[in-house]
Amino acid sequence: MSAVPEQRRSWFADADFELALVQLERERPQSLWRAARERLRRRASVRWSLRFLIGLCLLSFLAPLLPLPSPAAINLANATLPPQLPWPAPGALDFEPQYWELGPLDAQMVSLRTSLFGKWRTGHWLGTDALGRDVLARVVWGSRTSLLVALCAALTSLVIGASWGALAGLSGGRVDNVLMRIVDVLFAVPTIFLVIFLLSVLDAPGAGEARLSREQIFFLVVGAVSWLSMARVVRGQVLELERSAFVEAARAAGASTPWILTRHILPNVLGLVVVNLTLTLPSVILYEAFLSFLGLGVEPPRVSWGLLAAEGAEALNPLESYAWLVLAPGCAMAATLLALSTLGDGLRDALSVTERHER
Amino acid sequence: MNAPLCEVRELEVRFAARRRALFEPRRWLQAVRGVNLRIERGAVLGLVGESGCGKSTLARAVVGLQRPSSGSILIDGVERASARGKQLRELRRRVGIVFQDPYASLDPRQPIREAVLEPLSINGFAKPRTRRLRVLAAFEAVGLAANLYHRYPHELSGGQRQRVAIARALVLEPELLVCDEPTSALDLSVRAQIVNLLADLRQRFGMALLFISHDLAVVRKLVDEVAVMYAGRVVEQAPRDALFDAPQHPYTRALLSAIVTPHEGERRERIVLAGEPPSPLDPPSGCAFHPRCPARADVPGERCASELPMLSALDARRLRACHLDPTL
Amino acid sequence: MSRFLLRRALWFVVTTWAVITIAFFVLRAAPGGPFSGERKLHPSVEAALRAQYHLDWPLWKQYLHTLGPLNLDERGLFGDASDVFGGLLALDFGPSMQHRDVSVNDALAQSLPISITLGSLALGIALVLGLGAALLSAQFPGSRFDRLVRLAAAAGLVLPNFVIASLLVLVFAFWIPIAPVAGWGAPRHVLLPALALALPFAAYIARLARAGLLETLSKDYIRTARAKGASESAILWRHALRGALTPVVSYLGPAAAGVLTGSLVIERIFAIPGAGTHFVASALNRDYTMAMGVTVVYAVMVFGFNTAVDVAYTLLDPRLDLEREA
Numbered sequence A: 001m002s003a004v005p006e007q008r009r010s011w012f013a014d015a016d017f018e019l020a021l022v023q024l025e026r027e028r029p030q031s032l033w034r035a036a037r038e039r040l041r042r043r044a045s046v047r048w049s050l051r052f053l054i055g056l057c058l059l060s061f062l063a064p065l066l067p068l069p070s071p072a073a074i075n076l077a078n079a080t081l082p083p084q085l086p087w088p089a090p091g092a093l094d095f096e097p098q099y100w101e102l103g104p105l106d107a108q109m110v111s112l113r114t115s116l117f118g119k120w121r122t123g124h125w126l127g128t129d130a131l132g133r134d135v136l137a138r139v140v141w142g143s144r145t146s147l148l149v150a151l152c153a154a155l156t157s158l159v160i161g162a163s164w165g166a167l168a169g170l171s172g173g174r175v176d177n178v179l180m181r182i183v184d185v186l187f188a189v190p191t192i193f194l195v196i197f198l199l200s201v202l203d204a205p206g207a208g209e210a211r212l213s214r215e216q217i218f219f220l221v222v223g224a225v226s227w228l229s230m231a232r233v234v235r236g237q238v239l240e241l242e243r244s245a246f247v248e249a250a251r252a253a254g255a256s257t258p259w260i261l262t263r264h265i266l267p268n269v270l271g272l273v274v275v276n277l278t279l280t281l282p283s284v285i286l287y288e289a290f291l292s293f294l295g296l297g298v299e300p301p302r303v304s305w306g307l308l309a310a311e312g313a314e315a316l317n318p319l320e321s322y323a324w325l326v327l328a329p330g331c332a333m334a335a336t337l338l339a340l341s342t343l344g345d346g347l348r349d350a351l352s353v354t355e356r357h358e359r
Numbered sequence B: 001m002n003a004p005l006c007e008v009r010e011l012e013v014r015f016a017a018r019r020r021a022l023f024e025p026r027r028w029l030q031a032v033r034g035v036n037l038r039i040e041r042g043a044v045l046g047l048v049g050e051s052g053c054g055k056s057t058l059a060r061a062v063v064g065l066q067r068p069s070s071g072s073i074l075i076d077g078v079e080r081a082s083a084r085g086k087q088l089r090e091l092r093r094r095v096g097i098v099f100q101d102p103y104a105s106l107d108p109r110q111p112i113r114e115a116v117l118e119p120l121s122i123n124g125f126a127k128p129r130t131r132r133l134r135v136l137a138a139f140e141a142v143g144l145a146a147n148l149y150h151r152y153p154h155e156l157s158g159g160q161r162q163r164v165a166i167a168r169a170l171v172l173e174p175e176l177l178v179c180d181e182p183t184s185a186l187d188l189s190v191r192a193q194i195v196n197l198l199a200d201l202r203q204r205f206g207m208a209l210l211f212i213s214h215d216l217a218v219v220r221k222l223v224d225e226v227a228v229m230y231a232g233r234v235v236e237q238a239p240r241d242a243l244f245d246a247p248q249h250p251y252t253r254a255l256l257s258a259i260v261t262p263h264e265g266e267r268r269e270r271i272v273l274a275g276e277p278p279s280p281l282d283p284p285s286g287c288a289f290h291p292r293c294p295a296r297a298d299v300p301g302e303r304c305a306s307e308l309p310m311l312s313a314l315d316a317r318r319l320r321a322c323h324l325d326p327t328l
Numbered sequence C: 001m002s003r004f005l006l007r008r009a010l011w012f013v014v015t016t017w018a019v020i021t022i023a024f025f026v027l028r029a030a031p032g033g034p035f036s037g038e039r040k041l042h043p044s045v046e047a048a049l050r051a052q053y054h055l056d057w058p059l060w061k062q063y064l065h066t067l068g069p070l071n072l073d074e075r076g077l078f079g080d081a082s083d084v085f086g087g088l089l090a091l092d093f094g095p096s097m098q099h100r101d102v103s104v105n106d107a108l109a110q111s112l113p114i115s116i117t118l119g120s121l122a123l124g125i126a127l128v129l130g131l132g133a134a135l136l137s138a139q140f141p142g143s144r145f146d147r148l149v150r151l152a153a154a155a156g157l158v159l160p161n162f163v164i165a166s167l168l169v170l171v172f173a174f175w176i177p178i179a180p181v182a183g184w185g186a187p188r189h190v191l192l193p194a195l196a197l198a199l200p201f202a203a204y205i206a207r208l209a210r211a212g213l214l215e216t217l218s219k220d221y222i223r224t225a226r227a228k229g230a231s232e233s234a235i236l237w238r239h240a241l242r243g244a245l246t247p248v249v250s251y252l253g254p255a256a257a258g259v260l261t262g263s264l265v266i267e268r269i270f271a272i273p274g275a276g277t278h279f280v281a282s283a284l285n286r287d288y289t290m291a292m293g294v295t296v297v298y299a300v301m302v303f304g305f306n307t308a309v310d311v312a313y314t315l316l317d318p319r320l321d322l323e324r325e326a
C-alpha cells in the first residue's frame, strides 16, 4: 500500500537551479574553522604566546644539541655565581659531557653537539647553584620534564577523559550513571593524597626488576588524575547536544548514531575540548612543580622546573637570598603558563561562533 | 486505500518521574493519555492547549522521536513502531517536523546548505549533485535568497532560520509536516510571514499539516480542523469555524475568550480560569478540568469529579469530552 | 534542604569509606613497612614491634581494627575489655608507628590547629584581597588600577605558590626586612605564609568577582536603578555585589581544598609545624596510622567545607534548589 517513491512526481524542479548552483559553488566560502583561525591570528597576544610556546618546545627538544654547560656538571669552584649583566663571559672551553642516563636520541644529540661545538660552552649567564651547576642549562633541561608531563596529561585527557565523557553522555541511563559516579568518587577523594601515596608507595626500593621507574610512575599518576574534568565537561556538552533540537531533527530524518556523532557532536565538542585542554595543561604543570617540590616528582640529578624552584626556595636562608635560583625557574614557568592561558582565552573567544554577530 | 494519512490510536506516553526518596515507588508522569486523531491527506489539523498539556510529546511521537508507551501511530496504514528497514525509511520521508525554536534547531557549526542537505544525504537520495540542486530548490520554495547558501545560522535572522528549518523538512517531500509551535519564538512581524509561508507551501505541495500552537489567531488562519488538548487528552475536536464560532467545551470557551475576535461586536466575555494547570504527575480525578471548570455547577452531582467524560460525537463532525448537557 | 543534607551525609560516608579503604590497602600493598626504613633492627625486636602494632594479624583483621569502632586487640571487647572502642569510627587513630610514644590523635591535636589557623587566615585574606580588588577595579573599569589588578591576577594564577612564597620572602625578609623568614608562634610569623598561601586564590577570586560584577552591572535592572538616580556606589554595593558573590562562593569549595594542599608546601618552606608536614613524611615512612589519620582528617575537612559552601550558595541564591541539584 505504501507509495512507490520512483513514481511520484517531484515537487521541485531541480534542473532549474543548475546555473545558480554553478555560480554559488564557484565562491569559496570561509569555513568556521578558518574564520576562527583568522580571528586567532589577529590577536597579537595570541601570536606571541604561540611563538613562545613553539620556541620553548624546540628549545627543550633540542636541549642536548645546544652549546650549554652540562646541567649536572658539578663545579664547586663556581658555586652560587650570580647572573651578571652584561654577560661577562660569552663562554668557556671546559665542557665535559656529564648527564644522567639519556635516551638513545638524546645521546646522539649530545655526541653531535660535541662534534659541532667541541669543548666550548656558554657562560653562566643565569648564574650557578650551590654546587656550581649552570642555572640556564638546568632551566632548559627542566622544561623537558614540565612539557612531557603536560603532553602526558594532554594525551590522557584526550584519550581517556574525552572518550569516557562521550561514552557516558551518549549511552545515558545506567552506563552514564556508573561512569559518572566513578568520576565523582575520584573527584571527591582528595586526589593529591592518593597521588602522594601512589608515588611514595609504588616507588619503594626493592620492588624487584619489573618495577617502573620513578619517572614512569610519576607520569602515570599525573595522567591518571588529569582526565577527570575533561570527562565531566565533555559529558555535559554531549548530553546537551544529544537533547538539542538539531540532533532531534537529524534523528527524525533517520540519522544513525554514528552519523550524529560525526556530523553534529564531534564538531561541537571539539572546540570545547581544545579550550579545556589549554586549561588543563597549566594546572598539570603546576601540579608537577608541586609534587617535585615535595620531593615526589623527578629524582635528582634529573631536573624539572618544580625541582629547581624547590632547590631555590630551600637555598633561601636568613643570610643570603640567592634570588636567581628561584627566579629563573619561576619566571620560566610563569611565562609558559601565561602563554598557555592567553592561548586558551584566545581559542575560546575565537571558537565561540554562535552568538558573536548577534545584537 | 482508505487509510488516513496519519492515524493516532489510543496513544499514551509516560515518562518515569524521578523518585524523590530512595524507596519511594516509581511514579509516572503521563504526558499523553489516550489520544485518538486522524489527519487526512492534505488536511490541516490544529492542536492547541496550555503549556505542558502534552502537545510536543504527541508531535514527537508522530515523527518517531518518542516511543509510545501504548497505543499506536499509523502512517498510511503502516504502524510506526513495527516498521523496519526500507519501510521505516519511507515513513521518515513522509513525515517531517519543524521545531519551535529556530535558534536551537540548527547546528551552529553547520552551514545552512548542509542542514538542508542533511536529510537527503542521510537517506541516500539521488546523486550528490542533484541533492545540492534540491537544496537550492528548497531555498526558493521557502523564500530564502540563494546567496545565503554558504551562510551559517548565526548570520541569519530568526525568521530566516525558521525558513531554513522548514526547507530542511521539505526536501524529502513529506506528506505530513508536523509544526511544533513554529512561530512562537519569533517576532510578531515575522510570525505572519512564516504562517503565510506555511499556507503557501500547503497550497503548492498539497501536504498535510499537524499545526501545534498556543496562538489561536494563527491557528484560525491556517487550519481546517482543531483539536483542543487538556492534561494529555483531547477534550474537543471540531472543524475550525464550528469550533471558533460555537465552542462546546468549557475549556475551549475559556481559551477562546482570551483572544480578541476579528468580528466586531461579538466579543465574548472574558473567562479567566482559576488555578494552575494540573500536574501531569497526578491529575485530578474524573474530568481533569473539573477543579477549574466554570460550568461545573451546571452538571448535577459530583459526576465531573468522579467520572471521566468520554470524547463523543455531538453531531456529524464535532467531538467533545464533557458531562454538560449538549443542549445547554 | 534537609533532604539535601541527608544525601550529602550518605555521600560523605561513601567517600570517607572509599578514602579509608584505598589508603589502607595502597599503604599495605606498598613494599616496606614502618620498621624497615632506618637502621636495621634486630629480627626479634622487629617481630616484637610488629606484634605490638598488630602487623602480624591477617589483613582483614587489621582493616577491621583500623576501621573500628570495636577494638579488636587484647584491651578490646574480646580481651580484658578495658578499651572496648577503637579505630577510626571511634575517632581513635591509634599510636604513631614512627614516633613510638606519640599517639596520632595527640600529634594531630598539636599540628592541626596550626594548619587550620593558617588555612582560614589564608582564605580570609584571599577573600578580602580578591573582592576588594575586584570592587575597586569594577568601579573604574579600564582605569590604570583596573589594569594593574588584571595583571596581578594573571600573575597570581600562573605562579606556583612556592615561587610566590620565595618572592615574598625575598621582598619582605631580605630587601625590606619586616617579617621573619620562618618559624611559628608569634603573630608576625603567620603573615608571610598566610599571604603566600592566599595570593593565588585572591587572584582567582578577583578575576571571578570582577567578571561577575561587570556582568551584573550591565544588566537591565542595574540600568533602571541608575536611571532612577541611585548613586554609583549604592548600585555597586547593594545590587551588583550579590551577583558577583555567587561564583565566588561556589569557588570557595575548590579553594579550600587548594589551600589544604598548598599548605603542604607552605608549611615546609616556612618551617611551620602543621599537619601538612606529617602528611608526606608519614606516607614516605609507611607510618600507617599517622598517614591514615592525616588523610581522613583532610578528606573530611574538604568534604565538610564543600557542603558548607553549597549551603551558603543556596542561601545566597534562593533560585537554586539543592534537592534538584543533588
Ligand SMILES: Nc1ncnc2c1ncn2[C@@H]1O[C@H](COP(=O)(O)OP(=O)(O)OP(=O)(O)O)[C@@H](O)[C@H]1O
Pocket (backbone or CB within 6 Å): B015, B016, B029, B030, B031, B049, B050, B051, B052, B053, B054, B055, B056, B057, B058, B280
Ligand atoms: N523527556 C521527558 N522526560 C520527562 N518528562 C517529560 C519529557 N518530555 C516531556 N515531559 C513532560 O511531559 C509533559 C508534557 O510536555 P510537552 O512538552 O508535551 O508539553 P507541551 O504541551 O508541548 O508544552 P509547551 O506548550 O510548553 O511546549 C510536561 O509535564 C513535561 O514536563
Ligand SMILES: [Mg+2]
Pocket (backbone or CB within 6 Å): B055, B056, B057, B180, B181
Ligand atoms: Mg511544546
